[in-house]
Amino acid sequence: MTEDLTDLEEIGPIDYLVIELPTANMDGSAFEHLLDLVGRGLIRVLDLAFLSKAADGSVSGVALDEVPGGVNLTFFEGASSGLLGDDDLDEAGAAIEPGTTAALLVYENVWAAPFATALRRNGAQLVASGRIPVQALLAALDATEPAS
Template sequence: MTGEGFPLLVDLVDRGLIRILDLLFVRKDEDGSVTGLEIADLTGDGELDLSVFEGASSGLLGQDDIDEAATALEPGSSAGIVVYENRWAAPFSAALRRSGARLVASGRIPVPDLVAALDAAEA
């Protein structure tokens, strides 16, 4: 983990677009065991780069989430698990509900599927 994406995550939080509810780091060791990782100084400047997320623990993530993430990890690799709220969505959703709309479905499109669909549309 290089920490390259964290400034982007911090920017989303700073701009009020998302709120971090849980942030957890896991590492799968070469022997297959999984351990939690501490938030650390990612740039080596002596500063805790992710202090903005200190205490981000809603309790939504549990051992089952860690175990599921571990199945996707190769030995010797690590991952971050983040639960976030799209803060931009709340006022939008509330306005729609006030006007009589209702949610009938929800979902996320995985990035690789979106890229494949866009590539196919261009072809």
Template structure:
């Protein structure tokens, strides 16, 4: 197992909130495409819902509602679990949700970055910080910069 970890790319997670438990399915074919192209490997994909009283419950894939138009069957993701996520992780993800909404929690390996990560590890380097800048923050910064230049 340790050898496999040494070969891995960086691992990230996403928590994506959906209104209610309705999923359009529009993004799932794109996720499958990323896997098929070898860019990512799904380690875990779980779904949770936050009830009106704040209780967070795990949802089974087959129990999720999907819009019919263009939806891919979520059964393709059934069994996508390496057991990295436990109940504490699901509860923490649920804390970010509005009551009545559901979320997909995706843990994935960035396979495209694996050769780079292996080279860094061989050189003795280690990740000491990481982050993500939301697109909305970039747009707001660009808008503020543009407004400043116009004045």
């Protein structure tokens, strides 16, 4: 499922994730939600790759039909826009712990495409972007609670 990126004027914001998954505990439920997001047209998967890191630190690619957890990800077979390169895979492999599997996901936020397109047509530019991890949000909220 190679994605066509020829009409970049109409594309929504692109995000990427590297997710470390404990190989032994994977049940596939998160990827069912990914399939749902795609099915509802909220996101478009541009690249999806998996790799695993053995106890000795060696890193290898994992085919979509061999991802632990039992969910069928072959729908994404061939999802390769070219945005995800070997250097990204190497960097992800270095970042994860031995005994884990990593999912590398590059996706378009289709839901935001009309807004982003209108902004671009009016000359607007994205000058900063970020994401607040849930763990940081929870820690900040805990820090603001009065001591009991």
